[in-house]
């Protein structure tokens with residue numbers, strides 16, 4: 365079968381032939397890949413050769429945002445059957461730490477985890493995959509068109525859940541279930557993560573201001589406005605004046621992966637506010653910040669600055685629940701986040717694609733059987 369792989373020797377991405385995986389244990393299931401989303405990490409793999417092949421192999425099959433259809437299940441698999449749509453999580457635990465032993469490898473403490481398509485384990489840009497049922501989450505048929513967004517949505521769910529839990533733990537009277545109601549939130553970067561974060565925050569009753577550096581009339585601000593958020597063109601505002609301009613900002617979710625901006629935005633955070641960084645910048649350019657002023661602000665305003673990566677199956681399930689709610693509230697607006705669908709053979713074009721109106725590009729591997 366075909367697989368898009370990063371070759372160790374050349375550090376180039378290429379379509380190669382690999383053996384089709386088969387079920388080897390009774391708790392496994394086999395999926396036919398339908399769609400794979402492309403994200404910044406995939407583009408880094410192509411441009412900077414980032415990514416690590418499984419031990420003893422000469423290539424890494426890339427791709428970690430997937431949607432598949434179950435074609436076969438092992439004898440012990442009771443909650444999935446042939447024809448179900450499902451997604452697989454990205455990370456596999458180290459097997460040594462308490463987090464990984466409780467299926468929370470997203471909080472792995474040893475760093476010895478692997479990630480499908482990224483670190484030491486083959487990914488999903490291929491025709492078939494096999495994995496254990498504990499890493500699979502069912503996608504209802506009504507969400508098949510947007511199921512490939514489950515992984516990025518799960519990252520958002522984890523970031524928000526952690527932030528809200530921390531606020532509930534430290535602010536008198538704050539409760540996790542209601543803390544976001546009426547809160548002013550700033551989402552920096554309106555790519556897939558930012559727009560999905562806007563959706564999750566709006567569903568929880570927050571006010572959402574979305575910051576990006578694209579024209580007012582382009583696709584990202586348009587989707588944000590139709591969701592009920594407000595757009596701010598980062599090219600027209602000085603980040604140092606954001607606090608005065610926006611007033612009390614309770615929560616910031618960073619999804620730009622631009623280190624300098626990531627630090628500058630701390631300035632916009634309000635009293636008792638929480639700031640979650642989700643972008644993963646590469647390269648290492650020094651960042652210039654007004655350190656004393658920033659530290660003074662963080663201390664005097666009881667601020668929490670944190671990072672969040674990856675997600676557990678619980679967050680995938682939450683992602684699916686929120687995508688259902690989004691569909692009920694905004695109809696097919698969620699589908700508009702997927703701006704380009706290309707056949708997998710056009711992977712080079714898909715990986716190169718970057719324009720103001722491109723949000724999520726997806727590679728098509730096969731059609732769901734219902735639509736064949």
Ligand code: BGC
Nearest residue numbers: 403405454479482519673674
């Ligand atoms: C993925 C995460 C992964 C992270 C670090 C992100 O692009 O969405 O699942 O943990 O990269 O490799």
